Amino acid sequence: MKLSLLIFCLYFCLACNSDEDTYVPISEDKALDFPQPDFFPQPVYDLDENPPTEKGFELGKKLFYDGRLSSTGVISCGFCHIQEFSFTHHTHEVSHGVNGALGTRNAQPLVNLAYFNEFSWDGAAPHLDAFSIIPITTDVEMNETVTNVLNKLESDEEYIDLFSIAFENGKVNTQNMFRALSQFMVMMVSADTKYDKVLEGNAVFTEAEAAGKALFDSKCSGCHEGILFTDQSYRNNGLPIDPRYNDIGRKRVTGLETDKYKFKVPSLRNIAVSLPYMHDGRFKTLKEVLDFYDSGVQLTENLDSVFQQSNSIGISLSETEKEQLIAFLNTLTDDNFLLDRRFSEF
């Protein structure tokens, strides 16, 4: 009698508490340690909200390199974000999308994204989990709908399995897809350059590098600030307006005239390999970039005040200074990151 009551109670509890989801043992997935470098700030990305796990990372990586995220089935995220070049579209001025379509902006490197507060050249995405909507749906990039992508994933057993293990609710849905991509991307921490080794006392700059560092600190670090080499602000650096794009920059996001021609100050980590440079990839070499800052800056609307501090606009640099700066910028390359098997497609 007592037993039947007990069984009844048990049954009662079970019936009301368990959803239709099947029980998945937690042991199938393991948390990943976020590789926080000692001298970096705390991540902006909320790792408690979306903690990277083995399976979440694996799912994110699979999505990142899957052409089915595009309408033609061949353009993956990794198509324009190639690891060896700090996840940029090497030598391509602007990104290339489906059927050879051309974008209007240069694919940005994917490095230390956990530390960034807004994404894209104009800050169009306020959160990493929201960023992927842009390339997936833009007609000159992957030209697909999120709905179609989800349909494709839902008909693939491998994906269904990965989603079910990687996420508590196990669902193939938009949030889990974007969270998996974020888990893959936030793990891309790059902090193992010669610059970092010098900082840790494990390496020494050459004379040219040291001179370049001093120049950098006095002439560049106002915008390319701190350990991330960017203050994450939006500024107009005086590039001549390219009439092919007439890109208004951050004004597209805010509608403000005062944001016209402003773009996100990029990080300079791995800058030597992430050519070409600027939001439209117009410069192929660092020398061209420095020549531009020395003598090419134009007084366009909203030109940043840092370029208007002397009689002439721009940042005056001698040829020797340019060589020294380039020597310093070359110390920001992290070969271990660029070759890290965890992130590579094959």
Add this chain to the structure above:
Amino acid sequence: MKKIITLIGFALLMSSCSNDGDTKNITISFENKIAGDRINLGTGNYQNTSNESYSIDELKYIISNIQLVKENGEVFTYPQDNSYFLINESEPESQIIVLNNVPAQDFQTLKFGIGIDQTNYPLNGVDNFVPTAEENQMLWSWSAGYIFFKIEGDFSIENESHQDNFLFHIGSHGTNLDNYKTVELSATQFDLDLTRKDLIAIETDISKLFNAVHDIRINDKSDIQVDPVNAPKIAENASQMFSLKPTHSTN
């Protein structure tokens, strides 16, 4: 004896699982009107207070974060990740939304948002609204953000027959400007008494879009998208369009 216990058990089980004692599924309906009549997409011709005449081809908005508040201040928040709805004038079924397991109690105030709450974006399941928004062209793909309110149509200024297009697409401008607005509707009589009824009827007076708080003359700017001056005015006007329509008790 065992049989009786099992039977009672089953009865208890059924009742406790199906309506948890005092919750019910309720319906909220949205009727988009002008001057007391349902609007007619494409064919209806309307006047605003700036003496412009206009017609509407498309009208869509996002309703979110639904809450019900009792007289004593107690708040029922509908589960956030299921609390995003797209009202599309061209799809009658979208104008009736169903909320499950709402406490069958007497509420005093209905609260909801127009658009997507910025502090929540893209967390707490807001991302899962992307496919719906996308199918209804309520995403700015280049800005990774939702369009909260969209109206498109034709207009002509006073005493002129020449017509031009107008379109207002209102959403937040990155993190720079939050155009998310909240609406609070207070019950008169039994409008929100869910012990008596399971339908909440909302009327939306679209004409208020042009004059509720700010006067909007379409001809001043007929294409308002990411416009830091005009978009907030339209968002504010839109937040004033809603009212509770008295409905009959269902029991």
